[in-house]
Amino acid sequence: MNRWHPLLEHLQFTADMAERFANELDIHHVAYVTGLLHDLGKCHPDFQAYLENPKMKREVRDHSSAGAVYAYEQLSLLGQFVAWMVAGHHGGLADRVKLRNRLEDKVECPHVQKAIELAEQKLPEVFQELHKLPSELPPRWEHLLREPHAMEVWMRMLFSCLVDADYLDTEAHFSPEQTDWRASWQTSLEPLWEGFESHQQQFQQHALDTPLNRARSDVYQSCLRAAEGQTGIYQLNVPTGMGKTLSGMGFALKHALASQKKRVIVVVPYSSILDQNAKVYQNIFGEEVVLEHHSAMEMLDDKEQENRRKLATENWDAPIVVTTTVQFFESLFARRTSKLRKLHHIANSVVILDEVQMLPLELLEPIFSVMRELTLHYNVTFLLSTATPLALDLTISKSKAMLPSVTQVVQDAGRLFExxxxxxxxxxxxxxxxxxxxxxxxxxxxxxxxxxxxxxxxxxxxxxxxxxxxxxxxxxxxxxxxxxxxxxxxxxxxxxxxxxxxxxxxxxxxxxxxxxxxxxxxxxxxxxxxxxxxxxxxxxxxxxxxxxxxxxxxxxxxxxxxxxxxxxxxxxxxxxxxxxxxxxxxxxxxxxxxxxxVETDARKVEEIRQSDEHHLNFEEIDKRFRMIDTDTATVLVPYEEGKALAEDVIGGMPLTRSWMRRAQLYTVSLHLNGKFYREQAANLEQIGEGWYIWNGQYDERKGLIAGLVYEPDYLSLC
CATH class of the missing domain: 3.40.50.300 (P-loop containing nucleotide triphosphate hydrolases)
Structure with a gap:
């Protein structure tokens, strides 16, 4: 059995790690204090008893309120943000009014006050360190007080530093082998760039001397020249077949090294493209440094390799990440710890948005807004890759949702199209x-x-x-x-x-x-x-x-x-x-x-984010920002292994995360509308929240062929 994890050790190590994550963001002192206070409530004897007997009543499990209440009552203005982080470090970021009501209620709670008193007695080292919290925001972040949508991104970044540090310290204590597995992804970008450059040189040496190959070479050289530029928004706009996949990666690696960025994140609209691009990158760099993260990933036969990949998907601590637009952007507007944990690794990165024209127009304002904030304040460069360029040089609303100036990577793209x-x-x-x-x-x-x-x-x-x-x-x-x-x-x-x-x-x-x-x-x-x-x-x-x-x-x-x-x-x-x-x-x-x-803020996400009255409503924003309609069912169909997976669940197997990962390859997404239920309810068997088994016909050539699939196919897969 694992030894107990001393609370003071956990608080200090979490604080140190959160501070390190936040150091480059210039919010390290705030992150440090959140780490010190996040588990303060575990000092209470009832919680210690719960650790001995997890079947105790649920109320004693609340260990976040003590540190949150202390920060809310005793610390400076920034203590309000510390309280927000600590209160949500397991359940997620709450709406502003809900948080205030919770904290004011907990201030009067004897259980919480006793936990604080005991912590002051048993953990004086923690309280001696709280003076590190500054009284006001550093100059870099003064704009947050004027721009509520910017404050929202800042809070998610801070929260990400805390929750990732919390999970990693706990993992290091109880599962050190997993910490060792994570280390296998820790590769700097320098050797990756050297290997990529060598690959490209060999490829071009063996390519036939044709007008098309010369044009591809020119596009690649344009990408390398543009990579010497400053952090910002770039657009790679060339015809299909001009080698955007490799040229874009060349830009990303060279630019990351030139501007001291830590990783490259490739974002694509469909999992089919993701699988295709990931294989190209893995053939060049090796599977151990290219992380795929999407719902339809195939399970690896090697359990150790699969475990390594699973761990890396939790926080994206890999040099090259390939993911979908759904994973990327829904994380940036999320409130849950599982999605927000990776955010601090998006900072200081190069993001390639492939097929950028596929971004949903009804969410374009909030998407542009968060891209702008990441570029201006988190050292993120975006490369927008497309054969059909968006009009990015205009304000699409009265808000500040427009992008900063966009630099064209290829100056004579019109000639290439001609x-x-x-x-x-x-x-x-x-x-x-x-x-x-x-x-x-x-x-x-x-x-x-x-x-x-x-x-x-x-x-x-x-x-x-x-x-x-x-x-x-x-x-x-x-x-x-x-x-x-x-x-x-x-x-x-x-x-x-x-x-x-x-x-x-x-x-x-x-x-x-x-x-x-x-x-x-x-x-x-x-x-x-x-x-x-x-x-x-x-x-x-x-x-x-x-x-x-x-x-x-x-x-x-x-x-x-x-x-x-x-x-x-x-x-x-x-x-x-x-x-x-x-x-x-x-x-x-x-x-x-x-x-x-069209309405580019159809769900009023940006309107809420910029509102003085409604800003920082994390739950509402999370609910509204959905790139895939939430009124859908994930239906397991009887195709190949899907049959056996359905039989496992019917036989009593629970819907574990591992089972759902394997089952995703054999699912079809369907809208849950009234007509659907009236016509096909008899063929659907619900096995979990949002999950169904299809008991009707599945055709070997057409798939799920019942007359019920009226929705379009242009939505991304998560």
Whole structure:
């Protein structure tokens, strides 16, 4: 049995570690005091008895109120923030009014007052150190008192330093082998840059001397030159196929070394892209330094390797992290310790936002706002990587949500778009509407063709007209990740082998998926989605020009909300100027028009953050900032290992974190609306909060095929 962990030792070690984490943020004294006070309530004899007998009543477990009340009553102005951190170090950051009510209630609590008295008697060393807390904010942070949204980010960073230190000290005492495992991720960026530079030199030496490869080399050199610049916002805007994945990493590593940053974080919209990019990086740097963090990670067979990765995902203490937009941004607006623990490792980093045009427009104001704060005050550089540039040079609201000035990495990107047209656009079908029968007939005229539609329902109906053909394929989020991955591998092999392929897909294939078709057909949609679809056409440049057909489906629909507005704006652009897709400035003009027609703070997240009355409402902000609709179910389907996983739970196995990690590969996300329940409730068996087993039909080609999946496929996976 492990020896007891002395309380004074834990408080001191946690304080020291939190101070070290916060040192570069110039909030180290505040972090130090939060570490000293966070577990003060454990001095109470009732809590000591609870440690001996964990079955005691719940009230005695409250060990955070004592330190919070002491800071609230006895310390300086900054003590109010210390109290906030200490009170929430297990349950998360509370709303301002809730916290005040709790502390004022606990001030009168005899249990809390006794814990403070005993702590003063038994731990005088702690109270002697509290003088280190300054009486006011250092000059670097004076703007916090004027900008409530900035104060909110600062508090999350401080909280992150505390909770990570708390967990790590406890782990070091009770599970030292896990502390040793964490050390395996501790690699500086210098050797990674040297290895990467060597890889790139060898790659370019062996590349054929073609115009495309010369252009890729020029893009890479532009990235290296831009990397010498100051911390800020950069945009890498080049056509699909120009090597953004590796050029962007070159920028990130060199810039991190030049500006003393500690890690590179790559953020992508879909787990399919993440898996693809992570493998590229792992082949160069090795699996031991590239951390993948997303819900659909495959469990590693090596238990020690899996444990190391699990530990690293808790706080992102790795030199290269590859994650999703959902994980990254929801953490920045979260209140729970599990999500906030990693935040202090986002500071002093380079963040590559891949396919940045996929950021949800309804949350763009709070996203831009927090990016601005991270850049201006936490030494974070963002590289916005895209083939369809946003209009980033304008204020999108009356708030301070606009980004700082954006530096273009490639100065002559327009020339690249002109010189390396790999597709010819055929927009004539927009003048009329096509039935699915006509769309299928058009597909039959080509050996290899992909059609991308806007909804899963549409994909299912079109595929039904082709399903008798063995070389017809379906790809949508009606299929679980393991199923989609298997189909993508088969498609890639057939395309490389020159075999016939007719693919019907949704937006899951548009951003970054490595498919190369000579002909792509795209249902009318937002302009950036059309261009992304074109990126799957003649991707490798084997043809002089691929063919990209944009059509209006007669029977197809559009997801509601911003998607419909963006599609209408796109059609307006295409009708007025059919040649506009060949010009780079089209997309900036398009997004300027989009911003005026959509609500970029639809959930009032930024309005709350900037309000004098409602700011620091962490619970409300956490609830409102959701990149994936919370009204969804995670449905385990009977595909391959999914069958056995379902049987395990039906047989009585609990829903452990490990089980859910493994099961994610065999799940489909579905909206929980009234029609869904009325039509398909008999096929769903709830096994936990938000988790269901699908007892209906799961098709080997179409996935979950019941007529219930009406939602779009453009949402990211967490």
């Amino acid at each position: 010189e390396f047209r790999r597709v010819s656009f055929d927009l004539s079908p927009l003048e009329e509407s096509w039935t699915w029968e006509r769309t299928a007939e058009q597909m039959r005229q080509h050996e290899q063709v992909m059609v991308i539609v806007n909804r899963r329902k549409d994909a299912g109906e079109l595929f039904s007209l082709l399903a008798d053909e063995p070389h017809a394929y379906h790809l949508s989020a009606s299929m679980c990740p393991a199923h989609r991955k298997k189909v993508l591998q088969e498609l890639s092999e057939r395309l490389r082998g020159g075999l016939p392929v007719w693919l019907v897909a949704t937006q899951v294939v548009e951003a970054g998926v490595d498919l190369d078709f000579p002909v792509v057909m795209r249902a009318s949609g937002p302009l950036d989605r059309i261009v992304q679809a074109a990126g799957r056409c003649n991707r490798e440049g084997r043809l002089e020009r691929g063919t990209m057909i944009v059509f209006r489906p007669e029977d197809g629909g559009l997801p509601r909300g911003n998607y419909q507005k963006m599609t209408a704006t796109a059609e307006n652009f295409l009708q007025r100027d059919p040649e506009c897709l060949y010009r780079l400035e089209t997309f900036e003009n398009y997004f300027r028009r989009v911003y005026t027609n």
